[in-house]
Amino acid sequence: xxxxxxxxxxxxxxxxxxxxxxxxxxxxxxxxxxxxxxxxxxxxxxxxxxxxxxxxxxxxxxxxxxxxxxxxxxxxxxxxxxxxxxxxxxxxxxxxxxxxxxxxxxxxxxxxxxxxxxxxxxxxxxxxxxxxxxxxxxxxxxxxxxxxxxxxxxxxxxxxxxxxxxxxx
Numbered sequence: 001x002x003x004x005x006x007x008x009x010x011x012x013x014x015x016x017x018x019x020x021x022x023x024x025x026x027x028x029x030x031x032x033x034x035x036x037x038x039x040x041x042x043x044x045x046x047x048x049x050x051x052x053x054x055x056x057x058x059x060x061x062x063x064x065x066x067x068x069x070x071x072x073x074x075x076x077x078x079x080x081x082x083x084x085x086x087x088x089x090x091x092x093x094x095x096x097x098x099x100x101x102x103x104x105x106x107x108x109x110x111x112x113x114x115x116x117x118x119x120x121x122x123x124x125x126x127x128x129x130x131x132x133x134x135x136x137x138x139x140x141x142x143x144x145x146x147x148x149x150x151x152x153x154x155x156x157x158x159x160x161x162x163x164x165x166x167x168x169x
Contacts, residue, residue, distance in 0.1 A: 019051035
């Protein structure tokens with residue numbers, strides 16, 4: 001078997017950004033997502049979100065395309081949720097789009113912390129905008145290269161946000 005370490009931060013929204021992930025449904029939604037991800041061979045490090053979108057820090061095996069993995073997790077989750085819903089509860093659906101970002105293993109604790117603190121980030125409005133993207137809108141490219149300190153980035157705002165995220169501010 002081949003050796004691999006592939007880490008991703010994925011984010012996607014409910015259809016129409018409807019607040020479908022209620023406090024009552026949240027643990028079930030995340031449990032179904034985790035179960036399907038594990039069934040596909042993924043390792044889930046963190047899942048969290050708010051009422052209209054979710055984040056997942058996950059390792060995906062190279063035998064499955066990232067798009068297929070996310071599509072299957074989304075599909076299985078909405079299918080199972082709709083099987084369990086009552087007639088009075090709105091049908092659960094995800095948007096087609098998603099965002100996915102790869103990162104190296106030494107950044108895993110930072111990504112997990114960002115995912116686990118989603119409610120706090122959104123309440124305090126200290127999100128990292130690029131990590132909240134799930135559509136094809138224009139995104140300014142940020143070039144990153146490693147040096148002695150964790151990252152040198154040409155964009156000052158990105159650098160500040162990453163420093164806050166990593167607790168180095």
